[in-house]
Amino acid sequence: MSGTTPSDEKRAIIDIGSNTVRLVVYNGPPRAPVVILNEKVSAKLGKEVGRSGLISEKAMHTALSALARFAAMLDLLKVTNVECVATAASRDAKNGPEFLAAVRNLGLSPRLLSGEEEARASATGVVAAFPGAKGTVGDLGGGSLELVSIDGEVCRGGITLPYGTLRLGDLRASGPAAFSASVREGLGRAGWSGGAGEPLYIVGGSWRALALQAMHEIDWPLDDPHDFELSPETALRLCRQFQMTKPEKADPRITASRLASLPDAAALLGELLEQIAPSRIVFSSWGLREGLVFSRLDAKTKAEDPMLAGITAFARGAQVAPGHAEAVADWTGGVCADAAADGNLRLASTMLALAAMRTEPNMRAEEAMGWALRKRWIGLSARGRAMMAMTVFANSGLIEVPAAFSRLASQEDLHAAIGWGLAVRLCRRLTGCANEGLARTSLRLEGQEMVLSLDEPVQALYSNAIGKDLRRLSEWLGYEWKVKLVVDGRNSDLQASSVQ
Missing domain, CATH: 3.30.420.40 (ATPase, nucleotide binding domain)
Structure with a gap:
């Protein structure tokens, strides 16, 4: 092994x-x-x-x-x-x-990538995730739809059609009948006639959003859309429902951009269900990128059971080196004060927050709550447990305080812990926690202003998304903010809260 x-x-x-x-x-x-x-x-x-x-x-x-x-x-x-x-x-x-x-x-x-290469890469990702899978893989991207047959491996051929989410709005503007005819004619021109009575594996962010909303609608007990299945009848009913209007109560994990494309993605899937007539619909979170990674493996590694490989690695544990966590805690310490009574609580919370990033995104909140609140930590008070859990939550972008936490720690304590988590999030997303990234950037307070400094060689690390993280942290802690570029020991302002 x-x-x-x-x-x-x-x-x-x-x-x-x-x-x-x-x-x-x-x-x-x-x-x-x-x-x-x-x-x-x-x-x-x-x-x-x-x-x-x-x-x-x-x-x-x-x-x-x-x-x-x-x-x-x-x-x-x-x-x-x-x-x-x-x-x-x-x-x-x-x-x-x-x-x-x-x-x-x-x-x-x-x-x-050619259209066929794109289709085959996505299908390879599905085969990697579902060994022995047989059926059709459909990958919906922004510019195109790819379809390819699989039978334990990727079959020859594969088609690409100009039905990406960025084009579907225009295609649907002429009405349902014209859109249905367009999809039917497109499949015919490409010579596609397979998939009837076999599973349809679907890939792509907009279709994953559809899966999340479907799970929400039917109160599915699991969180992960990967390997989520629907019967053709249920899928078609939900597609017809979603294509008419955006849901009143959307799954909170669906981003605004994905929610906007949901009606179009649902309309296309509905047409494919009627034209292909699959036996079931299976959502796959593995697609093109995982297919590219899988393609580069040797034959022996490809033949391994991915479930066993993943569980074995997880059982061995993902360790965060104390020195590495200390470096991140030092970086965030410029804006996050340590109370004398807390001892190493912020450092320990930082360590757990970094460790939680190694778990699956759908599991982080629940896993972190279990680690912080239920695992036997000698010397950690109930207050400390709630603050630790809230740090981990905020590092994942979640700042809503669970009701149970308010029974364990004061609102002031929980507010501070959220600040710790948001600071770790900014550090992690800006630098990747790389040693050089930590060394060439800094976060500190100058009066009532939070200042993020970057040495010239790493200026490209700063982006709009990082700016949002910085603004969110500064607003949470009640400070103005500024970004400075350091060139030859001299500072020049890149951005400041006053210009937002």
């Missing part, structure tokens, strides 16, 4: 999609890779491609800014195993070659 041993080698995928540009860094067991960094920016590269044939200047600027940050982050994390791919928008746009040339100027090496 050597392949189940966690790997120290970090592997990264940069996915330049039509809707989002994403960086994912993995390590852990190769057959069940662990995500240690996952960032995306909604650049909408494909938004204007269907109308003008071009990637807009705004979208290109947004994407290149994100990719510059990704390149800087990979350099900080010393990740050399990097695969960068571009899909439909870069493939279809007249200025796609110009855009990819600009990406190369950032030091990245983008590979432009």
Whole structure:
């Protein structure tokens, strides 16, 4: 079982999609890779491609800014195993070659995937997640829909259709009948006739949002949309419901952008269900990126049971080095005061918050509550347990205080703990907790102003998302904020709260 041993080698995928540009860094067991960094920016590269044939200047600027940050982050994390791919928008746009040339100027090496290559990569991710799976894989992206058959492995062929979420609004504008005819004719032109009576595995952020809302509607007892199944009848009923209007009570995990695309994604899935007639619908969280990672494994590792590989690695435990946690606690200590009576509580809370990031996103809140409130921690009071749990929650972006916590600690204590968690979140998302990132940035108070400083070599790490984290922390603690760039020992302001 050597392949189940966690790997120290970090592997990264940069996915330049039509809707989002994403960086994912993995390590852990190769057959069940662990995500240690996952960032995306909604650049909408494909938004204007269907109308003008071009990637807009705004979208290109947004994407290149994100990719510059990704390149800087990979350099900080010393990740050399990097695969960068571009899909439909870069493939279809007249200025796609110009855009990819600009990406190369950032030091990245983008590979432009054909429609079939994109379909096969997504299907490979599904086969990796569901060994032996047979049926059809459908991957809905921002610029295109890919369909490919699988039968324990990816079959030859695969089609790509211009039905991405950024184009569906225009296609549906002529009414349901015209949209249905368009999908039917598109499948016919591409020669697609398979999938009847077999599972339909669906991939893509908008369809995962649909899964989350479906789980919400039927009060499903599990949280993870991966491996969530629906019968064709239930799926079609929900698709027809969702395509008419946005739900009044949306699942809180669905982002605003995904919620906006939900009616279009539901309408397309409804048409596919009627045209393909699958036996069941299975949602997969593994797709193109995981397919690319899986494709690079040797045959022996590919043959491993991913469930056993993942559980074995988890059982061995993910340890956070005390010295590393101390460095993060020192970084956040510039704005988070330590009360004498608390001793090492903030350090311990930081350590647990970093450890919690190694668990699955759907499990973090519940897992953290169990760790902080139920595990036997000698010398930790009930007050300390509530503050520790709240630190971990805030590090994940959750600041609502569970009612039970208010019985264990004062509102003042819990408010402070949320500040600790938000500070760890800012540090983690800005620097990746890389030693050089911690050394070349700092967070401190200057009077009533919170100042984030960055040395010139790491300026690209700062982004709009980081600015939001900084603003959220400063507002929580009651300070103004400022970002400074340090060049040759001299400061120059990049951004300040007064200009927001």
